[in-house]
Amino acid sequence: MNLGSRIHQAWVVSKPASRSRARLRSDSAPDVDAQAEAERKRLDSEAREAMKVVAEQSQADDRPGAWKWQIRKRVWDLLEAEDIAKMPRPVHHRIPNFQGAELAADKLRKMPVFEDAKCVKVNPDTPQKPVRYMTLRGMKKLLVPQPRLRTGFFSMLDPASMNDRDMREAVTQTGFRKFGKPLGLDAKLKVDLIVIGSVAVDPKTGARLGKGEGFAELEYGMLRFMGAIDDSTLIVTTVHDKQLVDEIQSDKLLIHDVPVDVICTPTQVIFTNTTIPKPTGIYWDRLSPEKLNQIRILQQLKRQIENETGVALTLGPSERLPPTAQRVNQRTSGR
Numbered sequence: 001m002n003l004g005s006r007i008h009q010a011w012v013v014s015k016p017a018s019r020s021r022a023r024l025r026s027d028s029a030p031d032v033d034a035q036a037e038a039e040r041k042r043l044d045s046e047a048r049e050a051m052k053v054v055a056e057q058s059q060a061d062d063r064p065g066a067w068k069w070q071i072r073k074r075v076w077d078l079l080e081a082e083d084i085a086k087m088p089r090p091v092h093h094r095i096p097n098f099q100g101a102e103l104a105a106d107k108l109r110k111m112p113v114f115e116d117a118k119c120v121k122v123n124p125d126t127p128q129k130p131v132r133y134m135t136l137r138g139m140k141k142l143l144v145p146q147p148r149l150r151t152g153f154f155s156m157l158d159p160a161s162m163n164d165r166d167m168r169e170a171v172t173q174t175g176f177r178k179f180g181k182p183l184g185l186d187a188k189l190k191v192d193l194i195v196i197g198s199v200a201v202d203p204k205t206g207a208r209l210g211k212g213e214g215f216a217e218l219e220y221g222m223l224r225f226m227g228a229i230d231d232s233t234l235i236v237t238t239v240h241d242k243q244l245v246d247e248i249q250s251d252k253l254l255i256h257d258v259p260v261d262v263i264c265t266p267t268q269v270i271f272t273n274t275t276i277p278k279p280t281g282i283y284w285d286r287l288s289p290e291k292l293n294q295i296r297i298l299q300q301l302k303r304q305i306e307n308e309t310g311v312a313l314t315l316g317p318s319e320r321l322p323p324t325a326q327r328v329n330q331r332t333s334g335r
Helices: 004-011 016-028 034-061 070-082 101-109 111-117 126-137 165-168 173-179 216-227 288-294 295-311
Strands: 117-121 141-145 154-157 181-183 193-196 233-236 261-266 267-269
Touching: 101 111, 101 126, 101 233, 101 261, 111 233, 117 126, 126 141, 126 165, 126 233, 141 295, 154 173, 154 261, 165 173, 216 295, 288 295
Parallel strands: 117 141, 117 193, 193 233, 233 261
Antiparallel strands: 141 154, 154 181, 261 267
16 A cells, blocks of 8 residues: 555544544434534634624725735635535634545645655644645654744654654644654754645735734744745645635735745645745734734744844734634534
């Protein structure tokens, strides 16, 4: 069995323990799934209403980037309405998980740029879990950011000492902590390929929208600051075909927005030949005090730069941070 088949099996075939738990749920509590689905629909309805408010407010919002919310809302609504979305749901305010995420990952696996990579940086979101797994299975080092950069910076996962069971666990948020080696800002590393999640992406220009919190942009900027990547480092996103859009206005993108070079969907690979400039580092004058207060590693970096240069870094204006996603209770949903 080749690696692609093994990777596909890893995500479509449940482990024995999972099947046992599924039988117990089915035999003892047949209404649990119905309750979880009802809860999901309730949260989805609330998320749609919240997004409607955000989208309406964005029409009258003159802040740069406010226009993006209407596109995000349309894509999130579409994925839910057509049942393309997968758990965690509802997908509003998330990098959305989607039907066929494994197939999109396998498209990437077969590309020479992935085959040749020794170290791959992958975002921590659910739809890119298959990418993280195949990175480790391919005996490549996996660089993952701490979720939302809350407790640290990046973690490096080395598959050399892992068996397959370890790899399956290592690609989860719990596994990042268990198997990952925390890295500091002074770490010396070279990243050969970046994989990021998206809410929407334009296949003609490579323009990309995330969920609106700016973490992918900050992670990219920090890697540029460290010298781990440069302008030639390819950026790939894995998305569903329904996430391909044509209304992202490239001329309205912000200086820190990260474009993509390659798009992998369940059905195709698209080379965007993007001409959108990539960020060259962290743009402190675009970083709000509210966002800085969320991210301890950025606070540390700001102090370090100011101490070394003797010059205070100027931050951007205050902002109202976007809402975060709601999730169906995992115990209730049996996940």
